[in-house]
Amino acid sequence: MLETLRRIVQEVNAAPDLSSALSVMVTRVRLSMGTEVCSIYLLDHTINRYVLMATEGLNKEAVGTATLHFSEGLVGQVGMREEPINLDDAPSHPKFRYLQETGEEPFHSFLGVPIIHHRKLLGVIVVQQRDSRRFDQQEEAFLVTISAQLAAVVAHAEATGAIDGIFGGGLGNVTTKFDGVVGCIGVAIGKAFVVYPPAEFKSVPDRAVKNIRKELGAFNDALKKVRMDIRALSEKASLTLPPEEQALFQVYERMLDDNALAGEIRAHVQAGNWVQGALREVVMKHVAAFEAMEDSYLRARASDVKDLGLRILAYLQEAKTLNAPIPDQAIVVGEDITPTIFVDIPRERIAGIVSLHGSSNSHMSIVARSLGIPTVVGVGDFPLSRLEGLNLIVDGHRGEVIIEPNQEVVRQYRAIISEQEELSKELESVTDLPCETLDGHRINMFVNTGLMADVNISLQRGAEGVGLYRTEIPFMVRDRFPSELEQMEIYRQQLEAFYPAPVTMRTLDIGGDKSLPYFPIQEDNPFLGWRGIRVTLDHPEIFLVQIRAMLWASESLDNLRIMLPMVSSVMEIDEAMHLIHRAYLEVLEEGAHVQMPEVGVMIEVPAAVYQIKDFVQQCDFLSVGSNDLTQYLLAVDRNNRRVASLYQAFHPSVLRALKHIIDEAKAEGTPVSICGEMAGDPRSAVLLMAMGYETLSMSATSLLRVKWVLRKISLAAAQELLEQVWKMDNAAVIKSHVDLMLDRAGLGSFIRPTVFQNTPTSEAAAQA
Template sequence: MLNTLRDITQAVAGASSLESALNVLVSQTKLAMQTQCCSIYILEQQHLVLSATDGLASAAINSVKMPLSEGLVGLAAEKEEAVNLADAKSHHRFKFFPEVEEEEYRAFLAVPIIFQKQVVGVIVVQQPQPRQFSENEEAFLMTLAAQLAVVVRSLKNKAAISNVQQQVVFKGTSASKGIAIADAFVLGGEISLVQDERKSSDTEKELQRLKTAMQRCSDIISTLSQRFDREKVDDIASIFSALQLLLNEASLGGEYLREVEQGWQAESAVSRVSMRYIEQFMAMEDPYLKERASDIRELGQKVLRQLIEPDKLDLAPAKPVILVAKEVDATLLAEFPRGKLAGIVTELGGVNAHAAILARALGVPAIVGADQVLAANIDDKKLVLNANSGQLLVDPSDAVLHEYYTLISENQAQQRQFSAELSLPAQTLDGHRIHLYLNAGLLSGLSTDMAEGADGIGLYRTEIPFMLHQRFPSEVEQVHVYKQVLSAARDRPVVMRTLDVGGDKPLPYFPINEDNPFLGWRGIRLSLDHPELFLMQLRAMLTANADSAQLQILLPMVSNLDEIDRTLLYLEQAFSEITEELDRSIPKPKIGVMLEVPSLLFQLEDVAKRVDFVSVGSNDLTQYLLAVDRNNPSVSPLFDSFHPGVLRALKWTITDCNRYQLDASICGELAGEPMGALLLVAMGYQKLSMNQGSIARINYLLRRIDKQSLELLLDKALTLSNGEQVRLLLNEYLNEHDLISILH
């Protein structure tokens, strides 16, 4: 069975068009299941269209259509489950189409083809003799439908792109927010790492060619690194420093040279070394170590390009474009002319990959994980990239383009309207002052961000500098970064979270392989197990803060009181050491813990005896309360911070914090959402920390509402059954107060 499934799937995937793929599918499925008829219906504009058949009248193809509410095929799509009948004609949903000529068929089995929870079509097999298809036959067809869903969806998109009347949408994950409209620039002409393995009789000549190519690459990388150094973008510059290290003779560069010395041609040497190391890294389970394979691939391709096509300029579009590629690297983005890069779309990559980090630093809209986008032949086609919602529209109609141009114009006007009040405090109509803080991780742009309305930095993610290195940063390097952060805050408070890696944020040079990483070795657990690293970070923070009193230290992923007690001992040790080394008194920072593990919510009285403040991490708290991995696309729709259970936990938290006189803030995504901010203020939270792009919007909103009416709204919200009902209630509230536009 497995071989048959594989053969059918590969044959369909290899077809050149949707029509030929569907014809292959029905004929091979009919043969495999030994039935007299197999047909497939594709969902188009809420109607199921007979798109291919082997057994029914061919004249009915593309002419027979039925809504989801009609027929047995519609029943399978509507219920999203198999329909298996011994005698189809006896069922009340049977619909007769004379042109189909299916009078002789009685046995009927229909299975929906579902891609990402959306019905794409229905596959049907039929036989003349009345009988119910067996469990094995039903299981075979269901398995085939599941395997074909991605292929059919991709071919359907490809076919639709040739018809400009039909809207085509690719979905991905937002890596950098924004909206862009431009032509597609599909990156082609890549230098393949797989080169013919050829020996050379002139080793000296090949060594010289390779050294010249390596030097050119080194010059390019060095220029980019210096450019970001000049622009004070240290965290991005470190990416290129890492590539420069790989090129050194003590690293991959030396491996290239040694391969040539063994008699290989320069191209063959680079290819052999690169493929050898890529294979090793790709075999590792950790996703961040796999990203190291991308670094090796990137460097190998750059050296090969200098060997094969020296000085060739590839990135010179005449006008701004949306770059579409399998995967992009940080160097490529840095080389791309800034005025010509309107947006980025990739099939691969994660939101924490180097390219995504650089896209955010450059302010370029980007989505990653846009499955099958390269198979759609979209080069030079007009695109609308909506990175706010993770969508890419191909060849949109004039009406759609007009709507997006209008939206961009309205967003710009709205943002100017919000920004006009940034100098005014976030205070409700009935006089409640709410402090808005900045969530930050990148140094790039931090000074500008801090100048725009933030009361301080409510969460500085120290793991970002760790992630951008190829090793643990030294104490001196950490001091340098932390001083820059404190300086950018301009005497305002800065909450620095200690190293929070593990889960979805492992370090590329510190592999953590676990079956369930979100419940594993992460956050404070890892730090306490490595006191040498933890003490170094605490010392660096204290040293950076020696001449100011801005610093507050936040501990992530705390699940028990012992972790707090042990941390306080290490902090006291670090404080004593730095005081002695500097031979003067230094400020002692406030200490806080993140509330993200539910168990700690029930120990707040004990927590208040040990620390100065808490910061609620609504993202992880929601994840753990609902038992939903928010990075798993199969269950991520269940992740809902507006779930009444989550809201009740947040209300419980602030009530207990007030009871025990424990200062509290919230730093998850919920704080930066207009609806979330309304509920949090109603609960009693007075410190909200969010991304810089949300501060002006939330400030504008809070200055137009009163806390008393929000408290009544919250009382209603806590009685509702699900998050969707909560959103509808909040929509009504915003509409009644003429604030609904703030959501757009």
């Protein structure tokens, strides 16, 4: 059965379009099961009817015309019950509905299985026979398995527009919502500007070369032009992007070296393929290799290689990159948008970005965040071919994209944008004021940084220090490990910018969803694998260079604090402290004048929660990483949209763990800060303050909002609210209760950074 299933899936996936895929499916299933009929009915949600889309054994002229209401017939019963129906005499069933145009009268045996994708009913697959018999369990299991495979194909076709015309309509003016992953927070409203590649590799054939010298000459000319383009883009980028992001273009240039892509392409030409075919061979080989990797960051490198290859192909084919006029408020949409888009298109015209592929830590997402462009990535089932010129809303807070929003949805989003603009002006009044509650309790407001672009906005918003500097970002935008001097210069900029305020630098935190292109980590379960402190302790040569760079950078400033990520045992702290002291003695011997910095530990795995008393004997401070701690406590990958609804910061277990941490640390007299989304959400910030957290570290964009809310309440009121929360056992109830209490305090408009409470925006979009 497995081999049969594998062959069917391969054929279906190789089909050029949906109709062909459905035809292959019914043909192969009928043959494999030895039945007389196999048919597929898809549900047209616009008219709430099933449409016969493919059949082998019934009248083919009925395809596209034979329909059943959602609740009609046995097909309707299968869909409504969302489970298989297996009958030996279908015509005798009270729900049987005979469709004369299909010619199904002679068939008695009936087995129908629903086609469901992510809880959404898409259709029903049916097999029938003349004989009166029930299909056996093995046959039923086979059809259920086939249905699960077919569901993904139909869902993708429905979303990407391949199903267009089959139901006799497109997106039209119907409001549709698609889910993705947040690349950069914010909201944008505009018109879709679809970016297509200048050329397409799949249309390039292999062709025997007639004149190798001529082919290589054409390739060299194209290569030269692409190098010039990359340099021009780099110069333009230098005006808008920080140095770390500009390094990307150096990576692009190195890819074109003879010991990289260019050399391989020349070798293929020498072997007899014309230059376009050689280019396609080499580029697609590397793209496939990257796309097959488990690590999300490495998969993102595939788009870099493909982008370069397409630029070369464009010159070989004398194509132009962008032809269509760019609207003023453009929502740039593409299958796999690369960072070069920010310099191909004027920044002032880009309102938002939507990419079918990509991740929250891809190059494009990193640069989008530094430029403050609302971005949603990983919108896999997106109707790209039908989007040009349509109205879009990019909701960068919840990772949603709304196509052709109705007037009510647009009104709500515009009201939210206007409200946020007004609130931003109001929030500026507290920039230089301390975060002090109505009853005089003081909270320290720190920021999380990673890009130089974060520095100015952090200082402008009154940040009192850096609670988390992500040192991995300078590593991620290079094609090699940065040298000690390079790291020192980057760290020095951060330390000088915030001096004399403390800057907490987290040591290299890679693994999980963060990897380096030149240091691949391939694991089946990367979030529970080799990451954080585990990597750097296994590579002391990397760790020591980074610590030395931090120490040298702090000379004459002495505002450095070092933080260790992903710690799960005292042994890891001991090993790290040994290396840190070794690096400190080395720089002292070399003439540095630095003080030994405080060293802290991040609490972000459940094991650490129950070792607080042991940890504080070895370190100077603790910092709770609320994002990772929440996902590990709840066993939910926060980057996986399939389980995104299960990632709940207000879950009782998360709140109890946070209270345990602060209680244990305070009992030992050790300072504790908390960073991540919980620190930057005014609602959870109120609860954290009530628990006893006195230092919150968040993104600069959240700082003033959190400060405003905490200045408008008393510690006593927050503690009373927390006591009420302890009696609740449901995350949604807790969140709603906190909202209600803050609404009653007149803080409703400040507690949600464009989160749509009291407005049915998403529901309206989904139901429209």
